[in-house]
Amino acid sequence: MALTFKISGKNFDTYNNSNTYMNSMIVEYIEGIEVIKAFGRAGVSYEKYAKAITDYRTFVIKWLSSTWVTMKLAFALFPATLIGTLPVSLALASAGTITASQAALAVMLSISMVGSLAKLEVFANETKQMQMTVEELDSLLTMKSLPEPEKRANITSTDVELKQVRFSYSGNTEEEVLHGIDLKLPQGSFTALVGPSGGGKSTVAKLIARFFDVTEGSITIGGVNIKDMPLSQISENVSFVAQDNFLFRCSLLENIRLGNPKATDEEVKAAARAAQCEEFILKLPQGYDTPAGEAGKRLSGGEKQRIAIARMMLKNAPIVILDEATAFTDPENEDKIQQSIAALTKGKTLLVIAHRLSTIKQADNIVVLKNGAIVAHGTQEELLENCPLYQDMWKAHIGAKEWAVSSAGKEEKAYV
Missing domain, CATH: 3.40.50.300 (P-loop containing nucleotide triphosphate hydrolases)
Structure with missing residues (x-):
C-alpha cells in the first residue's frame, strides 16, 4: 500500500498538469471554432484537440497500470488478516485470556479493516487533489498587489x-x-x-x-x-x-x-x-x-x-x-x-x-x-511640416480614405 501511494504521489503533479492542458485545449477549440472554420483549419485544430485528449487518456492508463500490481497485491493480502486473527483469537479464548465476545470482536475488526484500507487509496488521491487546489488558490490569494495609501490625496487640478x-x-x-x-x-x-x-x-x-x-x-x-x-x-x-x-x-x-x-x-x-x-x-x-x-x-x-x-x-x-x-x-x-x-x-x-x-x-x-x-x-500642422513619420502616416491614412468600394464592386473616388 505504501509503495502504491509513493508511485501515485510522484505522478499526481504530472496528472494535474495534463488535465489542465487538456481542459485548456477543449476551451480553446470550442471558443475558436468560428476562426478555425473561417480559415479552413478544422482538420488541423481538431487533431490538436483530439491529441490533447488522447495524450491525457494514455497518461492516465499508464499511471493506473503502474499502481495496478501493487494495489491488487495489497487487496489480495488484506483478507489474509483473518487467517492470522481467527486462530490466535480462538487460542486466546480457549486459554481464558480473552472472552468469547472479545475474540468475536477481534475477528470482526480484522474483517472490517479490509474495506477501510481499500478506501485509503481513494482518500489519499482526493487529499492530493485538495492540496494541489489549495496551492493554486494560495498563489492567487497571495499574489502581490499594488501598494496604496489609506488616506485620499488632495488634488487641486486634473493635470x-x-x-x-x-x-x-x-x-x-x-x-x-x-x-x-x-x-x-x-x-x-x-x-x-x-x-x-x-x-x-x-x-x-x-x-x-x-x-x-x-x-x-x-x-x-x-x-x-x-x-x-x-x-x-x-x-x-x-x-x-x-x-x-x-x-x-x-x-x-x-x-x-x-x-x-x-x-x-x-x-x-x-x-x-x-x-x-x-x-x-x-x-x-x-x-x-x-x-x-x-x-x-x-x-x-x-x-x-x-x-x-x-x-x-x-x-x-x-x-x-x-x-x-x-x-x-x-x-x-x-x-x-x-x-x-x-x-x-x-x-x-x-x-x-x-x-x-x-x-x-x-x-x-x-x-x-x-x-x-x-x-x-x-x-x-506642425507635425505635417516637421515629422517625417507623421507625414507618412497621414499620407497612408488619406490614401486609405480616398478609396472606397462601391456597391457594384467597382472602385471609385470617395473624398471624405
Whole structure:
C-alpha cells in the first residue's frame, strides 16, 4: 500500500498538469471554432484537440497500470488478516485470556479493516487533489498587489504628467517597452497618442490608470504621484475605454450602470442615447433588460464599444482615456459618437489613442510614439511640416480614405 501511494504521489503533479492542458485545449477549440472554420483549419485544430485528449487518456492508463500490481497485491493480502486473527483469537479464548465476545470482536475488526484500507487509496488521491487546489488558490490569494495609501490625496487640478517613465512588464530592463517618456496633459486639454503598432501607446494609457506601476520615473495627477493615491480615488478621476471591452452576464442596463452604480434608469438611458446605443438596444427582445450574454457575445464589436462609451459618459470622470474607442464602430454612427464624446469631454483632460488620424487632427497636442519613445509632438500642422513619420502616416491614412468600394464592386473616388 505504501509503495502504491509513493508511485501515485510522484505522478499526481504530472496528472494535474495534463488535465489542465487538456481542459485548456477543449476551451480553446470550442471558443475558436468560428476562426478555425473561417480559415479552413478544422482538420488541423481538431487533431490538436483530439491529441490533447488522447495524450491525457494514455497518461492516465499508464499511471493506473503502474499502481495496478501493487494495489491488487495489497487487496489480495488484506483478507489474509483473518487467517492470522481467527486462530490466535480462538487460542486466546480457549486459554481464558480473552472472552468469547472479545475474540468475536477481534475477528470482526480484522474483517472490517479490509474495506477501510481499500478506501485509503481513494482518500489519499482526493487529499492530493485538495492540496494541489489549495496551492493554486494560495498563489492567487497571495499574489502581490499594488501598494496604496489609506488616506485620499488632495488634488487641486486634473493635470497629468509623466516624468522619465520607464516600464517593463517583466521588470527586466532588457525587456523595457517604454524608455524615458516625458509627457504633460494640461487640465482641459485634448492630447492624442499616435504611432506604429507596438509602440507603447496603450501601455502609457494603462499606466496613467495605474493598471501597473512604472519601473522608473513617476506619473502625477494634479501634482500628486498616483502611487500616493488610493486606487479608488484614481478610479474616480480616470475613465478608461479600451479597444476590447468586457461585458458582464447581466442586462445591458446594468452593464452601462457600472459607470455609476448610483445612476437612475433614466440617467443610464440618457448615456446610452448619447453613445448611439438606444437604436440597437430597443431592437433586442427585452430592450435594456436583455442579457449581454457570456462576455458580451450577443453583441457585435461596435455595439460593445458603444456600451463601453456609454459607461464612460455615465461615469463623468474629469480625466478620460480613449484607446481606439471607436475602432469597431460603423462610419454611420462614428461621427455621431465623436460629436457626443466631444461635447461630454469638453473641459476634461482627454487622452485619445487613435489610428484614424482624421479623428484627432483637432487635438491640442499630438504625440508620436515609436518603439517606446516619443519621436515628436505638436499640432497637426506642425507635425505635417516637421515629422517625417507623421507625414507618412497621414499620407497612408488619406490614401486609405480616398478609396472606397462601391456597391457594384467597382472602385471609385470617395473624398471624405
